[in-house]
Amino acid sequence: MKITFIGAGNMSEAIIAGALKKAVVAADAVTVSDPLEERRNQMQHAYGVRSEEDNARAVANADVVVLAVKPQVFPQVWGSLQSELSPNSLVVSIMAGVTSETIAAGSDLRVVRVMPNTPSLVGRGASGIAQGALATESDMEITERLMQAVGVSVRVQEEQLHAVTALSGSGPAYLFYLMEAMIDSAKELGLDEATARLLCIETVGGAADLLAASEEAPVELRKRVTSKGGTTAAAIQTFDEQALKEVISAAMKSAFARSQELAQE
Numbered sequence: 001m002k003i004t005f006i007g008a009g010n011m012s013e014a015i016i017a018g019a020l021k022k023a024v025v026a027a028d029a030v031t032v033s034d035p036l037e038e039r040r041n042q043m044q045h046a047y048g049v050r051s052e053e054d055n056a057r058a059v060a061n062a063d064v065v066v067l068a069v070k071p072q073v074f075p076q077v078w079g080s081l082q083s084e085l086s087p088n089s090l091v092v093s094i095m096a097g098v099t100s101e102t103i104a105a106g107s108d109l110r111v112v113r114v115m116p117n118t119p120s121l122v123g124r125g126a127s128g129i130a131q132g133a134l135a136t137e138s139d140m141e142i143t144e145r146l147m148q149a150v151g152v153s154v155r156v157q158e159e160q161l162h163a164v165t166a167l168s169g170s171g172p173a174y175l176f177y178l179m180e181a182m183i184d185s186a187k188e189l190g191l192d193e194a195t196a197r198l199l200c201i202e203t204v205g206g207a208a209d210l211l212a213a214s215e216e217a218p219v220e221l222r223k224r225v226t227s228k229g230g231t232t233a234a235a236i237q238t239f240d241e242q243a244l245k246e247v248i249s250a251a252m253k254s255a256f257a258r259s260q261e262l263a264q265e
């Protein structure tokens with residue numbers, strides 16, 4: 001399988017590193033295309049992949065073309081590239097908000113869309129994968145093999161990618177925000193930065209691992225550690241009084257609405 005990445009940014013690098021490590025593809029079957037010479041050289045040296053300055057040359061003979069540029073540059077990139085693709089190429093897009101219909105633009109191209117997230121950089125990504133109109137089961141399996149090299153993947157309908165964006169796409173930033181607040185509070189309460197950071201990271205990671213290892217809903221695990229009149233109960237009462245659940249719900253609805261808006265632009 002020959003695979004070409006258009007745009008050698010953070011996400012491309014994460015997927016390439018994971019796919020090579022898990023032997024999903026061979027280094028000499030991977031081509032990256034990027035306008036920055038320094039970036040191309042970096043990718044070539046770090047991973048032994050081929051690199052091209054010219055997008056059209058990069059996609060010649062590719063079985064899979066991964067679109068990994070920012071959505072804003074997509075029209076410019078695609079305008080000159082679409083006619084260069086082999087009609088048999090599978091197009092995997094990780095661009096937020098650009099629909100498979102826009103990418104196929106009335107052609108017979110098979111398109112699969114992916115909404116990844118940044119923990120892919122450390123092999124803990126969570127991706128939603130959606131099948132475009134003409135994509136096949138085999139196209140979905142190829143995309144899954146790629147994305148599962150950097151974490152877990154879940155199949156969804158394309159319109160559900162807005163919800164995936166609001167949950168796992170933007171989710172890492174919600175948790176960074178929460179951790180930022182927890183670390184700041186812990187410092188106010190007397191811990192030094194390094195201690196607060198370590199305890200916070202392990203608490204968030206440990207709680208996620210505990211939930212993953214359990215069959216129970218988060219609410220059950222929460223109730224188990226919330227004894228009446230105890231410290232956790234005091235904190236949860238404050239969350240409830242300040243309507244934290246409503247704030248989280250409103251924030252996720254804003255992300256969802258913004259994702260829909262971006263798809264219209």
Ligand SMILES: NC(=O)c1ccc[n+]([C@@H]2O[C@H](COP(=O)([O-])OP(=O)(O)OC[C@H]3O[C@@H](n4cnc5c(N)ncnc54)[C@H](OP(=O)(O)O)[C@@H]3O)[C@@H](O)[C@H]2O)c1
Pocket residue numbers: 006007008009010011012033034035036039055068069070071073077094095096115116117118169
């Ligand atoms: N990061 C995330 O959490 C995340 C989550 C979900 C989806 N995505 C999507 O993934 C895509 C890539 O994100 P990223 O974080 O990897 O972005 P990024 O690091 O900015 O990568 C984009 C790369 O494409 C290059 N590029 C720009 N114009 C190009 C052109 N005409 N031809 C070829 N390459 C070109 C850029 O080069 P220059 O730097 O020189 O411009 C850059 O190296 C985006 O569409 C984003 O919406 C990202």
